[in-house]
Amino acid sequence: MTTTTHALLITDVRLPDGARVDVSITDGRIAALGPNLPREPGVMLEDGAGALLLPGxxxxxxxxxxxxxxxxxxxxxxxxxxxxxxxxxxxxxxxxxxxxxxxxxxxxxxxxxxxxxxxxxxxxxxxxxxxxxxxxxxxxxxxxxxxxxxxxxxxxxxxxxxxxxxxxxxxxxxxxxxxxxxxxxxxxxxxxxxxxxxxxxxxxxxxxxxxxxxxxxxxxxxxxxxxxxxxxxxxxxxxxxxxxxxxxxxxxxxxxxxxxxxxxxxxxxxxxxxxxxxxxxxxxxxxxxxxxxxxxxxxxxxxxxxxxxxxxxxxxxxxxxxxxxxxxxxxxxxxxxxxxxxxxxxxxGFTDYGLYAGARADLVLVDADTLAQAIVARPARKLVVANGRIVARHDTHA
The missing domain is CATH 3.20.20.140 (Metal-dependent hydrolases)
Structure with a gap:
């Protein structure tokens, strides 16, 4: 089962280059990606708690x-x-x-x-x-x-x-x-x-x-x-x-x-x-x-x-x-x-892929300090978002 959301804000995640950002998602797309994005009424909030953010x-x-x-x-x-x-x-x-x-x-x-x-x-x-x-x-x-x-x-x-x-x-x-x-x-x-x-x-x-x-x-x-x-x-x-x-x-x-x-x-x-x-x-x-x-x-x-x-x-x-x-x-x-x-x-030939505004919102959050650690340690998937929908939490279907 998936959690369907039209608008989602994931706060406090880290990009592979170390930058700390929030990710705003609207209608299955990354609407914005940057620090301290505004909290809008009616938007579902998800605390990333400093997790590493990777593309799907x-x-x-x-x-x-x-x-x-x-x-x-x-x-x-x-x-x-x-x-x-x-x-x-x-x-x-x-x-x-x-x-x-x-x-x-x-x-x-x-x-x-x-x-x-x-x-x-x-x-x-x-x-x-x-x-x-x-x-x-x-x-x-x-x-x-x-x-x-x-x-x-x-x-x-x-x-x-x-x-x-x-x-x-x-x-x-x-x-x-x-x-x-x-x-x-x-x-x-x-x-x-x-x-x-x-x-x-x-x-x-x-x-x-x-x-x-x-x-x-x-x-x-x-x-x-x-x-x-x-x-x-x-x-x-x-x-x-x-x-x-x-x-x-x-x-x-x-x-x-x-x-x-x-x-x-x-x-x-x-x-x-x-x-x-x-x-x-x-x-x-x-x-x-x-x-x-x-x-x-x-x-x-x-x-x-x-x-x-x-x-x-x-x-x-x-x-x-x-x-x-x-x-x-x-x-x-x-x-x-x-x-x-x-x-x-x-x-x-998969299009609209990656971590940038306008891309399809396919995201993975893991507790790892770096990309290299994520590859070697393969930690639990803290959160998986596919086409803007939350599909898994902690290695369990959402």
């Missing part, structure tokens, strides 16, 4: 439809290959009663409670299940539309070429309300990167949708696929409308080849998403920053047949990003936070 967090890549959040523990005995995980999940979902609507709503609410107010989720579009998983997540988006801004990626978990009819289903998913077109490993899953990418870009052009592609392909294979993708971005004028998720290949290439791809990514405004996994190569954060490449963060799956890991706490994900990239200084930890806040919002 952004989850750049998750899979709400797959999660077992809140269910009994899933015993994971899947094989080591990507195809093992895909087929294991397909069997589980076909044989069981996993409900993407119920489960996505449970995890989306957990994200909100922990301070995430913008979210991009990939949803399986499958020739066995059709649009069933999408329909469940669309219902979740509708149920939370007043407080959680959600983008849905129509994602072909088995690729677009191997199962006839997948392309048509993806088109139906985009017509039904998916915001972004997904894709998966054109070389190693689809077996024909040219045909796979041609179909993906043709669908995106026809439906006027951006693309977010899972690219797990390693080393030279991944670099080859990435080059083909960038060729199409340039030829079709899709600059600023493509995200490459994972991009493991960029963490395993010789520096000269890697930097040439980074330069093209920057020039074409193609963003990279990383979950900062500990066990695989990752795109180089500092090189991306130096070259002007947008790199942002997300969880990937959370508690599903693929992985027992993940959490709806984006401060935890920021900490894991910082650990993976060996970010230790306070100013470096701020970069990790940007990966789940400002940079993620920009990469996904």
């Amino acid at each position: 967090f952004v989850e750049g890549h998750t899979h709400l439809d797959k999660t077992h959040w809140g269910l009994p523990w899933y015993r994971n005995e899947v094989g080591p290959k990507l195809t093992d995980r895909i087929e294991n999940e397909r069997r589980f979902r076909a044989q069981g009663d996993h409900d993407a609507g119920v489960q996505s709503l449970a995890l989306a609410r957990a994200f909100l409670q922990a301070g995430t107010t913008r979210l991009r989720t990939h949803v399986d579009i499958d020739t066995d299940a059709g649009l069933r998983h999408l329909e469940g997540v669309l219902a979740t988006r509708d149920a939370l539309r007043e407080v959680l801004e959600m983008q849905i990626v129509a994602f072909p978990q088995s690729g677009v070429l191997g199962r006839p009819g997948t392309g048509a289903l993806l088109g139906q998913a985009l017509d039904a309300g998916a915001d972004v077109l997904g894709a998966l490993d054109p070389a190693l899953i689809d077996g024909d990167p040219v045909a796979s990418l041609d179909l993906t870009f043709e669908l995106a052009q026809r439906h006027q949708k951006p693309i977010d592609i899972h690219l797990h392909e390693p080393g030279e294979v991944g670099a080859f696929t990435l080059g083909l993708l960038l060729d199409r971005v340039a030829a079709l004028g899709m600059q600023g409308r493509v995200v490459v998720s994972h991009a493991f290949c960029l963490g395993a290439l010789p520096e000269r080849e890697r930097d040439a791809l980074l330069a093209r990514l920057a020039d074409l405004r193609v963003a990279l998403l990383t979950t900062a996994p500990a066990s695989t190569p990752v795109p180089p954060l500092k090189a991306c920053l130096e070259k002007g490449v947008t790199l942002f963060g997300g969880n990937d799956g959370i508690r599903d047949t693929w992985t027992p890991y993940g959490s709806p706490d984006m401060l935890e994900r920021a900490m894991l990003i910082a650990m993976r990239y060996d970010l230790r200084r306070d100013d470096e930890l701020a970069i990790a936070f940007d990966c789940v806040s400002t940079t993620a919002a920009r990469a996904c």
